[in-house]
Amino acid sequence: MNGLTGREKMITDEQEIIRILDESKIVHVGMVDGDEPYVVPMNYGYTLEDGKLTVWLHGAIRGRKLDVIRKNPKVFIEMECALQPFDGDIACRYGLSYSSLMGRGTAEIVEDVEQKKLGLKLLMKTQTGKDFEFEDKMTTIVSIIKIECTQFTAKHRPLPKN
Numbered sequence: 001m002n003g004l005t006g007r008e009k010m011i012t013d014e015q016e017i018i019r020i021l022d023e024s025k026i027v028h029v030g031m032v033d034g035d036e037p038y039v040v041p042m043n044y045g046y047t048l049e050d051g052k053l054t055v056w057l058h059g060a061i062r063g064r065k066l067d068v069i070r071k072n073p074k075v076f077i078e079m080e081c082a083l084q085p086f087d088g089d090i091a092c093r094y095g096l097s098y099s100s101l102m103g104r105g106t107a108e109i110v111e112d113v114e115q116k117k118l119g120l121k122l123l124m125k126t127q128t129g130k131d132f133e134f135e136d137k138m139t140t141i142v143s144i145i146k147i148e149c150t151q152f153t154a155k156h157r158p159l160p161k162n
């Protein structure tokens, strides 16, 4: 089952997937906290190499999401971009054109300093398009989470033809 509604098309072209990863800027990270879901919106950086997607997050050094990930590293991510509302002659013909990406993965709280600096570089590159360098001491005040996606899909809902 691919979840397509007929209005949507699956995106498999890598350049289109990269466009979603570059433009979305915010990822919604779903976690499982005991017996209840927990979702946190976050900025991210990424790499996509040989079809393998890795998402990097940064944040405070304590908090609920870190506690949850330590207990259960399984996560689900969602991001979207290119949102374009459109209208119609009746209510049900109104809608939204979008591109989106969803995937499952495993989160790791990164401890290695070089890996933390890499995460920060990738995050700043994705968020700003610029290259930044980080000193070791900068990594002590943030936590870095690395999500290795085991599977992901991307979709586009185009504007209606007329």
Ligand SMILES: Cc1cc2nc3c(=O)[nH]c(=O)nc-3n(C[C@H](O)[C@H](O)[C@H](O)COP(=O)(O)OP(=O)(O)OC[C@H]3O[C@@H](n4cnc5c(N)ncnc54)[C@H](O)[C@@H]3O)c2cc1C
Residues within 6 Å of the ligand: 026, 040, 041, 042, 043, 044, 058, 059, 060, 062, 063, 064, 065, 066
């Ligand atoms: C667009 C956007 C981008 C963000 N980017 C980042 C980022 O890159 N890095 C980062 O660390 N954080 C980011 N945040 C904030 C993030 O969503 C969390 O608030 C933050 O990471 C703290 O998460 P925590 O699990 O440690 O919560 P805690 O600080 O432990 O919070 C405990 C409780 O506070 C409430 N709470 C926490 N966060 C929020 C919230 N955002 N809105 C309402 N209630 C909340 C919840 O009930 C939660 O259970 C972003 C938020 C937004 C909206």
